[in-house]
Amino acid sequence: MADLRLGPLLRYVDWESGGSATVWVEADRPCTAEVRCADGARGASRTFRIAGHHYALVPVTGLTPGTTTAYEVLLDDERVWPPAGSLFPDSTIRTPEVPSDGITVSFGSCRWSAAPDDGHDPVGPDALDTLALRLAADPTAERPDVLLLLGDQVYADETSKETRSWLATRRDLSEPPGAEVADYEEYSRLYDESWSDPEVRWLLSTVPSCMIFDDHDVIDDWNTSASWLAEMRETAWWQDRILSGLMSYWVYQHLGNLSPAELESDELYTAVRAAPDGTDLLKSFATGADADPASVRWSYRRDFGRTRLLMVDTRAARVLDEKNRSMLDAGEAGWVREQALAGRETYDHLLIGTSLPWLLPPLIHDAESWNAALCRGDRGGRWARFGEDLRRRADLEHWAAFPDSFAELARLFAEAGSGDGAPATVCVLSGDVHHAYVAEPSWPDRAQPDARVLQLTCSPVHNSIPRSIQVGFRFGWSRTGRRLGRALARHGRVSKPPVSWRRTGGPWFGNQLMTLTLRGRSAGLRLEQARALGSEQTAGAQLVTVEERELTADRDASHSGA
Secondary structure: OOOEEEEEEEEEEOOOOOOEEEEEEEEOOOOEEEEEEOOOOEEEEEOEEEOOEEEEEEEEEOOOOOOEEEEEEEEOOEEEEOOOOOOOOOOEEEOOOOOOOEEEEEEEOOEOOOOOEOOEOOOOOOHHHHHHHHHHHOOOOOOOOEEEEOOOOOOOOOOOHHHHHHHHOOOOOOOOOOOOOOOHHHHHHHHHHHHOOHHHHHHHHHOOEEEOOOHHHOOOOOOOOHHHHHHHHOOOOHHHHHHHHHHHHHHHHHHHHOOHHHHHHOHHHHHHHHOOOOHHHHHHHHHHHHHOHHHOOOOEEEEEOOEEEEEEOOOOOOEOOHHHOEOOOHHHHHHHHHHHHOOHHHOOEEEEEEOOOOOOOHHHHHHHHHHHHHHHOOOOHHHHHHHHHHHHHHOOOOHHHOHHHHHHHHHHHHHHOOOOOOOOEEEEEEOOOOOEEEEEEEOOOOOOOOOEEEEEEOOOOEOOOOHHHHHHHHHHHOHHHHHHHHHHHHHOOOOOOOOEEEEEEEEEOOOEEEEEEEEOOEEEEEEEEEEEOOOOOOOOEEEEEEEEEEOOOOOOOOEOOO
16 A cells, blocks of 8 residues: 655645645655545646655645635545644645735745754754644634745755764765765655654645755755866766756655646656656756756746745856856846736736845945955956855855846846836845845935835744854944945955845844735735743744834834744
8 A cells, every 4th residue: 555755745726716736745656646625626646756756746626716625635545644643733725815815925944854852952943843833723823825935945965963874874974975965865865854844744734835945955055156066076976966956856846836737838747757767857857957057947936816926046047157157047037037027017016036135234245246256357366266265165155246147136126116017015035044134225326116125034944053153144234344345345346236225124043934914015024933932942932923014114114022
């Protein structure tokens, strides 16, 4: 009898008709996966095989808009979800009213999934775990309509003690890549560890999710520079690592981001499902994506009623030539622009999901722009070599390290947010930097956009940041930090960016989630942190609101909680 190895994950819920959804599962053998809903909606799909693993993305049809229905998962007609004796409520699919009157979006990034050691979690309570426990304990509690996971869903380069022990049974960890993952099977272990967590498993089964990768899904500072990539490609282990990373991302994360219509037209997905074993097909695809990143688009668009989400790939789509560095290749940048401007009258809020923040503390922004100029050779070969070493040591590879891309985004936001049909808000949702803050840009050389443009950064979901780095981020916003940044920019002969910006919230440090509530043309923000109830972190945790504000009212109005 087939058994459920991982999942179910509720991924896509249709906001146009409210009648369909997709549910992702991994089984332990070939079978037919079926989802049956209490209201009669259902769907079934045969598993496909990748590297000895068996997956299905089940399309569920016949859902009724504006309802919540419990569902169960069957493999070859045997019920495997919910598990017998489960202490969690039934998993449900909640569909929006059509047309929808609004949406609640929660987001964050950077979730290290290692289990607490002897009941003590060294990085504090997991924000996703804590959200799951709140929703499970109170069915009437507000729940997000969708969860955006903005990178570092797994850490391929920072494995847990348990995973390192498991890796040691497969190979010699004294040989590269050591205790980091090396192949597809080891990637599958990371997802097992992350998504088998009981609370997170239930949460992802009942709250739809959208995902995008960041560097740790492959390796720290993935695609920092052309010389970095050349060095990686000279190692004996990199090719298996990058191909396995892209293959596993396609299976575990990317497929669930797509609508049933997009899946139906996806040639690779069709071919993999039709093949007895899709491993070689997927590996060939990953090989092509690695050789020519412009041949693949990992970015995607979702429309939630009158809210548009563009999830933007800021890792694999990079152009790394020092004389032509760009965060996005020409095709990707053109796609983002087209999707942001198309049918502006059809949306009230534009969300740009990018794992890396667009607006950083000014000192860090100027340091990254200065470093980019050094690495480009603007101050000579010796400075270029220094710049490359500094870039890698200090992780100087955000939007500011790609100055032309930074400026292009600023122009796009001004255009999308101005004139007839402009949305109420343009919000850049990001993570990566292991703290949270709100920043607001202004355009000194032009009229301000009609939309309110904001950088909303929230990280980590479950990780930590050294005290020294916390001090550095705070200093980066200070008047002295700004002056130091300007001095670096002058040394690098860096032109001023097209926008200036100020911090209007934070920084906040801790395991946290940010939530946007979008209704009509109004927008509200809430930041919640997971805090232990007991000093030894054995008495559970709760989400505590540390910031709550309206984004479309008085621009300086905010309310700080506990």
